[in-house]
Amino acid sequence: MRRLIIFALFALASIMAPIANAQWQEAYNNSGAFNGFHFTDSLNGWFSHIGSQKIIHTSDGGNTFDVQLNVALPFNMYDVYMEDNLNGWACGTNTGSGPGYIYRTTNGGADWIQQTHPASQSHWIQIEQVGSSIWFIGSQSVTPNNLLIMKTSDNGSTWDLTSYSQFDASWLFIFDSLNFIVYADEGLLALTTDGGNSWISTTLPSDYQVQRVSFKDNNLGYALVANIWSN
Template sequence: MSTPSRGSLLVLCAVAAVGRAQPPAPRVTELPSAASALLQAVHAVNAQVVWASGHKGTVVRSRDGGRSWERLETPAGDSLEFRDIHAVHADTAWILSAGSGPKSRIYRTTNGGATWRLQFLNADTAAFYDCFSFGSSTTGVAYGDASPQRTNILRTEDAGRTWKLLAPTAVPAPLPGEGAFAASGLCVVHGDANTVYIATGSPGARIFRSRDGGRRWTTENTPFARGISAGLSGLSFADAQRGIAVAGDMSRLRTDSAQSVVGITTDSGRTWSMRSRPPRPGALAGVTWVPGAGPGAAVAVGFGGAFYTLDEGRSWTTITTDVTTGVSAVGRQVWIGGANGKLWRVDF
């Protein structure tokens, strides 16, 4: 038997090192559920406390890392679709119902869902509110589809006791028919306490950005897929600069195959590096960085399934082929909500 040369040994060692460096696949656990309707939004407060909301007035909460869930009573029975949720701990949370006119509402609980206080009721029949986000326990921003000739952005500084509609001079002028997709609750996100982003859907797939907690806004055009029913659907920012975004054609929920639907920015949305789409057709609904799993780790959800990447979207692996829309991450854990009340936890 011949003896390997020194060069061959170095190559073999390098190959072995590369093999050892590959991280293990994340562990996927389908969780018990207290719901049967689509869970459209998820918000993980920490490794134990997770809230989710969705259609038919559904709000559920876990206080043990997803091992068990409780269904919470909500206002208006099953007539509202709670497409966004934000919580600060096990007792205090806000829910946003999406819909035309008075179906767009914001409620808050401070006693774990035992009671809810109505904080905002949309009186504009032409407006449809999609998403909201809080930079602190008191300051938040909500976005709604444009009414004729005005962009609708709400802001609160008192934990939602009052929501003020920003003046037209403080917000971007809308494109004709501009709005967002209330797909995952991630069309409004914070990069930090003062930096807020809004992702618009059709027709322009634009980014709105505020650096003063939502008082004033600028706009950026993006290279994402756009059209009558296509545009950005979800954002996630690791900080004020570094973000990931997804897009989709909502007229082709299960069959969308557009390529310009995943992108990375490192300059607050001014420029985007486009990435490959996940391996299955379907409109993407939301995305999150996984902060504890390395700088390239993210999970995207959509109507073709849920997917993870470890290399900033250059490649994707399927988590589930079920319809998924809500997603939220803390540390190395990700929680996903989807159709028929299904929930998953992904441990990286």
């Protein structure tokens, strides 16, 4: 049984109050899981469809959708990120030892071109833009599953790859290139203020899964945690 815990729960009521009367309508329905999700404006949005290895796009705010990429591989498309309506990235992994896949588009997703990169044994699960750089976050696809961060500042012509042996596969919340938070299973919640050279960790029970982290500013943040327990 899973129990969700939201730290700083007192803020939940004030956050939900303005949208208490909101109306939700189903816009897209298909089998499989959805993951990466990014809108550049009120009309143009992209998301990844893990079960069918697709990138789905809407150009009219969700009234209609088109399939831009359908990879015929045992493949999970984990994230998609658009810098603007033309230039964007997608990433994922196959079911083997890698390499993880990275795709780039320069025409709004009409074409997604697979990119080469130096991480031959990798899985990629997250994309973030940090200043002028694009960061890919994932892990080694073989034991040990070290956290990997790979960056490009020239649209994939060159890459900067760093492995963090103290962490397994993790997610990142990024303030800037020096300040970011790593979070994952087993109660992992750690902050670096020097680009990953040193870390400040919290003490959470090992059966906690930190699933999401969000900050309102540089000081006030929230962590959504799942506590795995049984009766």
